[in-house]
Amino acid sequence: MPISMVTIAGRSLLALLFILAGVAKIAGPKPFLDHMAAHHIPGVLLPLVIALELGAGLALLIGWQLSFAAGALALFCLATAFGFHLDLADKAERTLFFKDLALAGGLMVIAATAWRG
Template identity: 85%
Template sequence: MPITVITIVGRTLLALLFILAGLAKIAGPQPFLDHMAAHHIPGLLLPLVIVLELGAGVALLIGWQLTWSAGALALFCVATAFVFHLDLADKAERTLFVKDLAIAGALMVIAAGAAQMRGAVSIG
């Protein structure tokens, strides 16, 4: 699969979601810490979340280690959906749950495509 403008734009849009979220957590961590506490998630994990969002987000943006960066972000999205958005009776939470799963699906496609490209390159 050749790299196309559409591929780069799509990856950029996904990457920006995580990069901007990581920067927001640095700029004002308290609402995120409060939200984590409300779901019984230790606040000590926030720096790890920031590193994941920024590191894997930048990797996704530049196309580096896509199998791992997109895969890690996909797992993060699935975990986020099931930890923070399980109140499916609430319409907003249900929407966030499905959105997180949809983003995870897009990231899985990127990870699988990168793994397939790597395999095709090493075989051929």
């Protein structure tokens, strides 16, 4: 399979994660607002999170402004890791923490590759 097909498939899989997360937040915001409140994150930020997940996720999917979209999502993943998943004594939270770091790393690679052209 040509490298461009692999790249598009990889970007699509990453984008799907964010697009579906944004849609889930629109469909049922209460659990997300409760989770944010439990971590002292203002609920007023939820619409911005949804816009980022949908907007940057769709941009990642179609390959538009990749360095900015992937960079924004990478920063979001880092913020999520450090804002929500710092209870590293809890195995599930530790897994989510490192998953967010890994996603951020992959998105940074996309951003850096796109930046170079």
